[in-house]
Amino acid sequence: MSVPNQSRFAATVLLLLKLRAVLVLAILLVAFSILSPSFLTVNNLSILAKHVAISAILAVGMTFVILAGGIDLSVGSVAGLAGMVAGGLLTVGIGGHTTGAVAAIAIALLVSAAVGLLNGLLVSQLAVAPFIATLGTLYIARGAALLLSQGKTFPNLAETATRGSTGFSILGQSFVLGVPLPVWLMVAIAAVAVVVAKRTPFGRHVYAVGGNERAARLAGIRVERVKLLTYCFCSLCAGLVGLIIASQLESAHPATGETFELNAIAAVVLGGTSLMGGRGSIGGSIIGAFVIGVLADGLVMIGVSEFWQIVIKGGVIVIAVTVDQMQTRLQSRMAAAPSHTGGLREAV
Amino acid sequence: MKATLAIACAGLLLAGCRARDTRPLVAIVVPSQDNPYFKAEADAAAARAVELGYRVRVDAHDDDAYRQDNLVDSAIASNAKILILDNAGTDASVSAVRRATRAGIAVFLIDREITARGIAKAQIVSDNDQGARLVAAEFAHSLGASTAGHSEYAELLGRESDTNAQVRTAGFHAVLDRFPTLVLVAAQSANWSQAEAFSKTETILQAHGDIRGIIAGNDTMALGAVAAVKSAGLKGITIVGFDGSPDAVAAIEAGEMQATALQPAVLISRMAMDEANIFLRAGSTGKPEVQVIPCELVTKTNAETYVNFEKKK
Numbered sequence: 329m330s331v332p333n334q335s336r337f338a339a340t341v342l343l344l345l346k347l348r349a350v351l352v353l354a355i356l357l358v359a360f361s362i363l364s365p366s367f368l369t370v371n372n373l374s375i376l377a378k379h380v381a382i383s384a385i386l387a388v389g390m391t392f393v394i395l396a397g398g399i400d401l402s403v404g405s406v407a408g409l410a411g412m413v414a415g416g417l418l419t420v421g422i423g424g425h426t427t428g429a430v431a432a433i434a435i436a437l438l439v440s441a442a443v444g445l446l447n448g449l450l451v452s453q454l455a456v457a458p459f460i461a462t463l464g465t466l467y468i469a470r471g472a473a474l475l476l477s478q479g480k481t482f483p484n485l486a487e488t489a490t491r492g493s494t495g496f497s498i499l500g501q502s503f504v505l506g507v508p509l510p511v512w513l514m515v516a517i518a519a520v521a522v523v524v525a526k527r528t529p530f531g532r533h534v535y536a537v538g539g540n541e542r543a544a545r546l547a548g549i550r551v552e553r554v555k556l557l558t559y560c561f562c563s564l565c566a567g568l569v570g571l572i573i574a575s576q577l578e579s580a581h582p583a584t585g586e587t588f589e590l591n592a593i594a595a596v597v598l599g600g601t602s603l604m605g606g607r608g609s610i611g612g613s614i615i616g617a618f619v620i621g622v623l624a625d626g627l628v629m630i631g632v633s634e635f636w637q638i639v640i641k642g643g644v645i646v647i648a649v650t651v652d653q654m655q656t657r658l659q660s661r662m663a664a665a666p667s668h669t670g671g672l673r674e675a676v
Numbered sequence: 677m678k679a680t681l682a683i684a685c686a687g688l689l690l691a692g693c694r695a696r697d698t699r700p701l702v703a704i705v706v707p708s709q710d711n712p713y714f715k716a717e718a719d720a721a722a723a724r725a726v727e728l729g730y731r732v733r734v735d736a737h738d739d740d741a742y743r744q745d746n747l748v749d750s751a752i753a754s755n756a757k758i759l760i761l762d763n764a765g766t767d768a769s770v771s772a773v774r775r776a777t778r779a780g781i782a783v784f785l786i787d788r789e790i791t792a793r794g795i796a797k798a799q800i801v802s803d804n805d806q807g808a809r810l811v812a813a814e815f816a817h818s819l820g821a822s823t824a825g826h827s828e829y830a831e832l833l834g835r836e837s838d839t840n841a842q843v844r845t846a847g848f849h850a851v852l853d854r855f856p857t858l859v860l861v862a863a864q865s866a867n868w869s870q871a872e873a874f875s876k877t878e879t880i881l882q883a884h885g886d887i888r889g890i891i892a893g894n895d896t897m898a899l900g901a902v903a904a905v906k907s908a909g910l911k912g913i914t915i916v917g918f919d920g921s922p923d924a925v926a927a928i929e930a931g932e933m934q935a936t937a938l939q940p941a942v943l944i945s946r947m948a949m950d951e952a953n954i955f956l957r958a959g960s961t962g963k964p965e966v967q968v969i970p971c972e973l974v975t976k977t978n979a980e981t982y983v984n985f986e987k988k989k
Contacts, residue, residue: 364883372882379875479710483923501907573871577903579923581896582710584871628876629883634836634865 338662345655348648349599349615353622360626367629374508380621381514382569386592387599387613388521389565392558394596395525397538397605398451398458400562404588405469406443407570408581410436412473414571415482415580418494426488429496433571440567441560443469448556466589473582486578500575510572514614517565521610534558538605594641595620598648600655619644699731702952703751703781705744706762708736711868711896712921713941714762716985717787720945721760728953730758739838741768748772752779758952760945762787766839770795782955784948787941788839793965798951800944800967804840807937807971808847811916812891814935814973815848818914819889821855827888829914830862830880832873832901834893841865844893844918852891861887866897873900881908889914895924895936902932920974920985928979937971942986944969 344351361368386403393400417432427435443465450461486497502509525531533554536544545551569588574580598616601608623644627637702725706714714736722732733754737744744764751759752775759781763769770792776783777795785799819827831848834841852858862880866873873892877900881887890905890913892898898917905913917924920938927933947969951961974982981988 366883366885369882372879375878375882379878474710479708479715480712481923483926576907577870577874577900579870579899581870583708583869625875625879628862628864628879631862631864634833634867 335662338658342655342658342662345651345658346600348651349612349619352598352644352648353615353619356619356622356626360622360629364626364629367626372625372629374506374511376621376625377511377514378508379625380618381508381510382572383588383591383595383620384514384614384617385510385517385565385569385572386588387595387617388517388610389562390589390592390596391599391601391608391610391613392521392525392534393458393562394593394601394603395538395605395608396534396555396558397541398555398558399462399593399603400447400559400566401459401462401589402443402447402465402469403562403566403569403592404585405466405473406440406563406566407573407585407588408583409443409469409473409476410440410567410570411574411580411584412476412482412582413439414496415485415574416476418485418496419482419488429494429498432494432496433499436571437564437567440563440570444560444563445556447563448559451559452552452555470582470586477582479582481582482580484578485574485580496575497578498575500572500577510576513568513572517568518610518614525610530554530557535606538607540606591620594645597652598645600652602652602656697731699729700757700956701751701754702730702732702758702760702949703747703754703756704732704734704760705747705751706734706736707739707764709734712923713919713939713985717762717941717945720942720985721786721949724946724949725758725760728949730953737764739764741765741772744769745772748776751781752776756781757956758949759783760948760952761785763790766791782952784952786944786948787939789966796965797955798948798961798963798965798967800948800951800969802939802941802944803968803970804843804939805847805850807918807939808844809851810971810973811918811935811937812848812851814975815889815891815914815916816852816855816858818916818934819858821852821858824857826857826859828859828861828884828886829889829891830864830877830884830887831860832876832890832892832897833863833865834897835867836865838868841868841893848891866892866900868894868896870896870900870903873897874904877901877904878908881905881910887913889916891915892917895919895921898933898936899923899927902927906932920972920982922984925974925979925982928974928976931976935973935975938974938982938985939971940969940986942984 366372390400414432414436417427417435421427447462447465450456451458487493500510504512533549536549537551537554541551570585573584595616596613597603598619599612601612623641704718704721706718708714718734722734725732735747737747741764759776761783763785766789769790773783773790774795783796785796787801789799789801833845861884864876866876890901892901895917898915901915914934916934917936920936924933924936951963955961
């Protein structure tokens with residue numbers, strides 16, 4: 329008689345483990361609301377969401393790459409490069425001809441996608457290990473960003489002497505229905521990504537390639553094309569993030585985005601996506617990005633020193649990964665035992 | 677395939693062997709080349725060296741003492757006569773400077789001191805403590821510290837492990853803490869970065885709605901605070917920085933920033949190169965080893981007289 333009880337207990341534990349990111353987020357929100365009276369205000373939540381949008385957009389792109397069994401270390405550099413390309417086009421131009429904001433943004437996104445294409449080709453066609461290929465493009469893109477201005481900052485992107493207002497500040501600074509535009513962009517990208525991941529053949533192919541590449545190939549999935557597309561999408565997200573930051577600061581700095589890749593990977597892992605590929609979800613990564621963002625802003629609000637902030641962030645990541653291991657072990661034990669666990673699969 | 681490769685390699689080798697340049701080599705090593713301050717300092721030293729008839733090589737150590745060590749080794753290996761160094765840490769750089777000196781290179785330190793004396797030929801630095809007190813006094817004055825009532829302010833610190841960040845915050849507080857009306861409500865490190873200063877200031881402004889001033893350990897962070905204040909739609913917040921970067925000077929002219937302390941980076945680099953040139957010819961610089969150059973206060977009244985870390989001629 330004790331066997332079904334035990335398995336129900338295990339199932340509850342498993343559910344809690346699967347919901348851990350949501351639980352951690354809820355705990356953080358409650359804790360910071362108690363510790364700082366201005367935390368739970370509309371204004372602050374709007375700013376918080378704007379900060380989270382940066383890492384969440386990166387994390388959505390990164391999730392596809394990781395689900396397909398890869399990793400992209402170049403996102404921070406691509407963000408920096410995109411900002412510099414747009415900044416250069418708006419203020420210096422090509423051969424003295426500056427462009428408007430729309431053209432600058434479009435070209436910067438094209439350049440970002442081109443870096444993604446390079447990542448994808450290196451990984452899928454030349455079979456370079458993703459860690460190495462994107463480590464290489466991390467340096468190439470950062471170097472290119474530095475070369476564009478010889479290391480200088482491109483200032484005054486919102487208004488230039490020749491054109492007056494460029495309209496570039498709209499991307500990062502404007503509001504739609506009282507919500508910052510970057511937050512809408514995050515919502516839109518996340519919504520599209522969820523639909524693509526869950527409801528399209530491409531989404532299923534991404535999971536299949538990451539889960540078992542050989543099997544996916546034998547099943548007739550064009551593995552190379554799937555990988556290529558994940559890297560291009562990831563770089564596009566990174567480029568958009570760089571543009572949002574440049575627009576918010578009204579200036580582009582070549583060092584922008586350093587260590588962003590680590591934040592993005594941390595958000596993905598916190599959200600329960602396996603670094604081995606094939607298992608995880610977009611929604612999880614968004615919640616992971618919120619955990620990191622709430623932690624960062626909340627600790628600043630209550631005045632915790634930078635050094636402790638770093639230690640606490642690291643602690644949360646280590647605990648999350650440890651719990652991930654526990655979940656995997658518990659899951660395989662339950663799969664071996666004759667019980668029903670079906671309803672839990674799509675918990676997050 | 678192999679033949680093409682061989683030809684390509686030979687071509688590269690040939691391209692590497694340019695005509696022999698017999699001018700003595702000056703190695704210039706600075707923390708980074710993507711920061712306007714270090715870039716101005718490296719450019720000024722390089723330009724003066726070329727004027728004086730030297731060959732120049734500029735490298736960046738990214739505040740990494742190990743990388744600095746390698747760059748010093750490569751300066752020794754390439755027979756440099758002079759090393760102009762903005763070092764990667766007061767204590768961590770002593771051994772590298774000693775090694776270069778033993779190898780016969782005349783080492784001139786700029787911008788940051790090392791703890792050891794008698795190894796480098798000169799250490800020419802700007803007075804961070806005096807500069808910090810200057811901007812802090814202007815900051816207190818602008819907030820009406822001695823006349824008005826209580827005003828809250830926030831501080832953005834540089835990378836907390838960096839000596840300059842520590843000296844500057846100590847200088848700020850040596851002045852500000854004497855005013856009981858000034859209340860520090862938030863102090864956060866933004867690691868010298870504009871993007872980080874932007875998001876941290878946004879959050880700080882949410883937690884403390886009555887902030888009247890923001891004092892930052894460098895101009896990049898001050899400009900991040902300017903963007904955050906603008907995005908929050910706030911007016912009348914006093915923001916001061918440190919360094920005297922061209923972007924900050926422009927922000928002061930536009931009335932978005934109150935003041936900055938200009939570090940005379942260009943002057944210091946030129947002095948170092950001039951003294952190095954004299955040392956090579958005469959065997960002595962004729963100056964004391966440690967030379968401390970005062971910073972200058974830049975405000976709206978004199979902003980138009982400054983350009984790229986120096987006073988306009």
